[in-house]
Amino acid sequence: MPKLTRAAEQRALGALDRFTIELPSWGFANTGTRFGKFLQDAAAFTLDEKLHDAGLVHRLTGACPKVAVHVLWDFEDPSDASSGKRTAKLAAKHGVRIGSINPNLFQDQQYSRGSFCSPFPDVRAAAMQHALDSVAIGKSSGSKALTMWLADGTNYPGQDSIRRRYRDLARAYEKLGETMRKDWRSAQLLVEYKPFEPAFYHTDVPDWGTALLLCQRAGKNAKVLVDTGHHLPGCNIEQIVAILLEEGRLGGFHFNDRKYADDDLTIGSIDPYAVFRIFNEIAQFEFDTKKAPGSARIEYMVDQSHNLKPKLEAMVQTVCEAQKLFAKSHLVDREKLARARKKGDIVGAEVLLKDAFETDVTKTLATWRKARGLTADPLQELRKSGEIRRLARERKKLHGDLPGASGGYA
Ligand code: PSV
Ligand code: MN
Numbered sequence: 498m499p500k501l502t503r504a505a506e507q508r509a510l511g512a513l514d515r516f517t518i519e520l521p522s523w524g525f526a527n528t529g530t531r532f533g534k535f536l537q538d539a540a541a542f543t544l545d546e547k548l549h550d551a552g553l554v555h556r557l558t559g560a561c562p563k564v565a566v567h568v569l570w571d572f573e574d575p576s577d578a579s580s581g582k583r584t585a586k587l588a589a590k591h592g593v594r595i596g597s598i599n600p601n602l603f604q605d606q607q608y609s610r611g612s613f614c615s616p617f618p619d620v621r622a623a624a625m626q627h628a629l630d631s632v633a634i635g636k637s638s639g640s641k642a643l644t645m646w647l648a649d650g651t652n653y654p655g656q657d658s659i660r661r662r663y664r665d666l667a668r669a670y671e672k673l674g675e676t677m678r679k680d681w682r683s684a685q686l687l688v689e690y691k692p693f694e695p696a697f698y699h700t701d702v703p704d705w706g707t708a709l710l711l712c713q714r715a716g717k718n719a720k721v722l723v724d725t726g727h728h729l730p731g732c733n734i735e736q737i738v739a740i741l742l743e744e745g746r747l748g749g750f751h752f753n754d755r756k757y758a759d760d761d762l763t764i765g766s767i768d769p770y771a772v773f774r775i776f777n778e779i780a781q782f783e784f785d786t787k788k789a790p791g792s793a794r795i796e797y798m799v800d801q802s803h804n805l806k807p808k809l810e811a812m813v814q815t816v817c818e819a820q821k822l823f824a825k826s827h828l829v830d831r832e833k834l835a836r837a838r839k840k841g842d843i844v845g846a847e848v849l850l851k852d853a854f855e856t857d858v859t860k861t862l863a864t865w866r867k868a869r870g871l872t873a874d875p876l877q878e879l880r881k882s883g884e885i886r887r888l889a890r891e892r893k894k895l896h897g898d899l900p901g902a903s904g905g906y907a
Pocket of ligand 1: 523
């Protein structure tokens with residue numbers, strides 16, 4: 498096991514201080530695969546319950562002050578901007594704040610041919626109205642980000658004009674970016690991409706290049722959001738991250754792990770080294786640019802829906818794993834790495850990364866947690882607390898067997 502030096506540990510502790518992870522409200526509800534959901538009695542049904550669960554994860558880990566909301570799943574009337582304020586109050590009751598606002602432009606029947614890219618002008622207008630309503634909710638809830646993911650695409654060659662769709666899409670993002678610069682200045686517009694699903698022939702925002710083009714059209718408040726599950730197998734995600742950092746357009750992440758496609762597995766469950774390499778690029782960027790840590794304004798968010806793992810456990814496990822890999826990425830001795838690179842020493846450079854990845858940071862994390870009055874092992878603490886069983890009893894009584902992916906609004 499590589500040795501942990503004092504200087505490296507101090508770097509890791511400092512990095513943990515500024516590392517926060519946003520939790521998704523939908524990660525606590527009964528969600529699943531398109532083949533079905535396996536319901537859990539302890540799953541959250543109402544927004545109050547989702548925020549309660551997020552608050553519990555924050556209390557255990559001390560690293561999750563914000564919760565992302567999905568407009569159609571969490572708000573009864575998306576056109577009622579005042580629900581933003583109510584939601585902010587509800588979040589405060591549970592010790593958290595509202596994070597990114599996720600409009601839903603994929604569930605309504607009218608979107609069968611797309612939203613911003615639909616061939617039908619009235620559908621494109623309805624999509625824009627929903628996006629603008631989401632901006633109003635975001636502003637009134639104190640959120641600082643609008644995350645746009647579109648399911649737009651076609652299933653068959655010839656179905657629609659790819660170029661016409663791109664033109665309408667770019668126009669929509671221009672309008673959204675401009676509106677946000679005027680009405681919601683403190684916020685970022687985050688543009689997510691995904692190569693396929695639900696569309697199977699072409700997807701209108703399939704990759705980071707297209708997302709970047711759309712950000713350039715939207716304006717300087719727009720940045721690309723990298724969902725780690727949204728890449729074709731073998732894709733070098735850390736390279737995408739490095740280029741977006743260089744262009745000043747990395748907005749943040751939706752973290753999850755995958756084996757095959759957009760599998761929504763807990764972070765690091767399949768390939769922890771891949772997550773380390775992503776964090777390493779960010780740490781390297783901060784080192785190279787001498788940027789004040791955290792000033793690049795990168796939103797670290799989780800986007801996971803757990804069909805089988807107990808949702809609260811999965812979320813705590815995710816946060817602890819993310820903290821572990823983030824801390825490790827800050828152990829890399831960047832001066833030594835620069836010297837190895839200058840000499841062309843490939844092996845020496847790689848070993849510096851591998852050593853950092855393989856260093857045990859359990860004690861470092863325990864030190865960080867104890868300094869905040871937290872338990873050294875949040876996952877064990879949750880498992881032995883009996884809290885999930887208690888919530889299951891309480892929620893079963895309240896909701897019976899109702900699936901809770903949506904409904905139960907603010
Ligand atoms: C789409 O797969 C996605 O990654 C988007 O971020 C959605 O908002 C989210 O998942 C819904 O679960
Ligand atoms: Mn996502």
